[in-house]
Every structure is written in C-alpha cells, then in structure tokens.
Amino acid sequence: MVSIKDIAKKAGVSIxxxxxxxxxxxxxxKETTERITAIAAEMGYVPNGAARMLKKRxxxxxxxxxxxxxxxxxxxxxxxxxxxxxxxxxxxxxxxxRQSHRLIPERTFDGAIxxxxxxxxxxxxxxxxxxxxxxxxDRELAHVNVNQVLLDNKAGASLAMEYLLSQGYxxxxxxxxxxxxxxxxxxxxxVRQAIERAPHVSFSxxxxxxxxxxxxxxxxxxxxEYDRPVGVFCLNDEMAVGLFDYIQSHxxxxxxxxxxxxxxxxxxxxxxxxxxxxxIDYSMRKWGALAAEQLLKMIGGEPVEAERxxxxxxxxxxxxxxxxxx
Numbered sequence: 001m002v003s004i005k006d007i008a009k010k011a012g013v014s015i016x017x018x019x020x021x022x023x024x025x026x027x028x029x030k031e032t033t034e035r036i037t038a039i040a041a042e043m044g045y046v047p048n049g050a051a052r053m054l055k056k057r058x059x060x061x062x063x064x065x066x067x068x069x070x071x072x073x074x075x076x077x078x079x080x081x082x083x084x085x086x087x088x089x090x091x092x093x094x095x096x097x098r099q100s101h102r103l104i105p106e107r108t109f110d111g112a113i114x115x116x117x118x119x120x121x122x123x124x125x126x127x128x129x130x131x132x133x134x135x136x137x138d139r140e141l142a143h144v145n146v147n148q149v150l151l152d153n154k155a156g157a158s159l160a161m162e163y164l165l166s167q168g169y170x171x172x173x174x175x176x177x178x179x180x181x182x183x184x185x186x187x188x189x190x191v192r193q194a195i196e197r198a199p200h201v202s203f204s205x206x207x208x209x210x211x212x213x214x215x216x217x218x219x220x221x222x223x224x225e226y227d228r229p230v231g232v233f234c235l236n237d238e239m240a241v242g243l244f245d246y247i248q249s250h251x252x253x254x255x256x257x258x259x260x261x262x263x264x265x266x267x268x269x270x271x272x273x274x275x276x277x278x279x280i281d282y283s284m285r286k287w288g289a290l291a292a293e294q295l296l297k298m299i300g301g302e303p304v305e306a307e308r309x310x311x312x313x314x315x316x317x318x319x320x321x322x323x324x325x326x
Contacts, residue, residue: 002045011039022047060089062295063109065116066096070211073238073267073284080288081113088296104132111295114138117180133298135291138182147298148306149291153186156280156311157235160262161194163278163313164231167260167321170201172231175208175218175239184210187235187264208239215242222259223251229258229322237263237270237279244273244318261318275317282311 008018013036020028021036022045062085066074082092095103096116104112104127111133114124121141128134128145135147164172174191177184188205195203206221208214215234219242222232234240240263247253255261256275263270266281287309294304 002043007040011036058110061109062090062092063103063112064092064094065114067116068096076284077288080285081292084289084292111299113291135295137291147294147304149294150308152308152311153183154190156264157187157190159313160233160280161191165198169231172201173204173206173222175206175234177208177210177235184235210236210238212238212242215239216246219243219246231260234263237265237267240277256317256320266314278316278319279314280311281314282309
C-alpha cells in the first residue's frame with residue numbers, strides 16, 4: 001500500500017508538505033499541491049479513513065439501528081434517511097444485533113438513529129452522556145444529546161378504533177404487538193381508551209409480534225370463534241396481511257363482509273390487496289428524512305426540538321358497516 005512517505009520520496013518534498021497537499025491546505029502553493037496530488041494518483045494512493053477520522057474527529061458516516069431486516073416496513077424509511085444524508089455529504093450504515101452496538105462508543109459514526117428495542121434506555125443515555133448524538137424513533141428520552149422523531153401512534157390508533165366503532169360492530173378484536181415495542185404500547189393505550197368510551201362493545205386482545213405469522217395465527221383464532229360480523233384492528237399491516245391470508249385461504253368467511261379489517265402503516269402491499277385494506281397512513285420517507293435532518297443539526301451544534309409524524313386514516317373496502325351489508 002502506498003504511503004505518504006512514498007509520495008514524499010518520489011516528489012522530493014517533506015512528508016508534511018505531502019500532508020498539506022492531500023488535505024487541501026493553503027500553506028503550500030497551488031502548483032505544489034497539483035504536482036503532489038498528481039503523483040499520489042499515479043502511485044494509486046488511497047487515504048486512510050481511520051487516520052482521517054482520528055485527525056478530524058469525523059467519519060461522515062451515520063449509523064441506523066433496526067430491530068431486524070425483515071418485512072415490508074423499512075424500505076421507504078431507509079430511503080428517506082439515505083437521501084437526506086447523501087444531500088449533506090454523509091453515508092448511511094444500517095445495523096442490527098447487539099454486537100453492532102459497540103460501533104457507537106468506538107465512534108465509527110458521527111451520530112446514530114435508533115429504531116431498535118434491543119437498546120435499553122440506560123444504554124442510550126450512557127452513550128449520550130459520553131457526547132454521542134442520537135435520534136430515537138422508538139422511545140421518549142430526555143437528554144441534550146438525544147432528540148425524538150416519533151410517530152403519532154395514539155392519534156393513529158384512535159382513528160382506527162373510531163372508524164371501527166362507527167360501523168356498528170358489537171365485538172372488536174385487536175391484534176397487539178411486541179411487549180418491548182414503544183409503538184405497540186402507545187397504540188394499545190389508545191385502543192383501551194377508545195374501548196372505555198364504548199361500554200356496549202365487547203373487546204378481545206390477541207397477542208401479536210408485528211409479523212405475518214402472528215397475524216395468520218390471529219386469523220385462525222378469530223375464524224374459530226366467529227358467530228357474527230366483527231371488527232379487527234391489527235396494530236400493523238404485516239399482521240393484517242397474515243390475517244387476511246388465513247381468512248381468504250382457509251375459511252368461507254370474507255374480509256369486508258364477515259371480518260372487517262384495518263391495519264397500520266399503509267405498506268405498499270396493502271395498497272394492492274382486494275378488498276383494499278383500510279389502514280393508518282403516514283410518510284415513512286418523511287419520517288426517515290426528518291430523523292436524518294435533526295441528527296445532522298445536532299452534529300452541527302444547531303438547536304432541535306422533538307418532532308411527531310402526522311398520520312391519517314385510509315378507508316378501504318376491508319371495512320364496511322353493518323348497515324352497508326346486504
């Protein structure tokens with residue numbers, strides 16, 4: 001590997017002069033800089049990124065931590081992050097798993113975006129105490145080096161429940177999410193508040209895991225208990241897809257006639273389901289872009305405030321009121 005020392009020897013200058021030239025310093029003439037950079041290119045010199053990071057205390061890399069890589073959820077979110085970072089000259093590294101947590105204290109990144117329940121609040125506060133800049137998408141933390149860009153989970157779940165309750169069903173199932181998920185906990189809080197305001201409606205909670213399999217299993221349970229039209233709120237679209245699959249494939253029941261189904265996230269697949277899946281929509285790309293924008297402001301020493309992402313109801317034929325049934 002070609003070193004700065006090799007370039008200096010060939011150019012007949014000092015190592016410090018080569019360093020000035022390669023770092024664009026104005027301490028040497030333009031002509032000298034051009035001659036040295038030409039020699040470096042001819043010799044195939046590649047800058048040492050680790051050395052640059054130690055000297056300038058920046059890597060121009062941002063880490064994003066996810067619970068996992070499966071499902072249809074992350075694509076637009078990551079695209080939003082990437083586009084905003086690239087616009088400012090940064091690159092993105094996506095991580096998952098506990099071993100990758102060490103990359104934060106090792107300062108591999110200039111900052112990190114967290115959407116990963118594997119981090120405890122205490123761990124993140126510890127990193128923040130050491131000066132690491134963090135944006136969290138999945139919890140509320142009060143620290144000068146932590147900012148929050150959160151979905152308006154309560155508003156979305158309230159919209160979904162109000163939509164089902166307005167249709168006249170006297171029983172509603174809710175397929176919940178992982179216990180360690182902030183989004184799931186916030187959505188279930190809004191669900192319970194809505195049920196408290198509708199004492200005439202019976203309610204069943206089915207444990208879910210935010211994946212297609214748990215939705216499929218919930219579909220089997222609901223079908224086995226079915227005796228009249230019911231409303232079903234899956235706390236994300238992945239589970240709604242699994243539930244839809246079971247009902248359509250293994251029963252004589254029909255979504256939108258017997259099982260009235262609403263999800264959350266408006267993933268791309270939901271838009272092509274027939275009947276069209278009712279769901280809660282928000283811009284995942286905007287969520288990612290705003291998280292990246294806020295993190296770069298923090299890194300640059302600019303003030304930031306906690307943000308919430310607006311949500312809205314997308315109606316679909318997967319939900320029809322009892323009065324609309326033939």
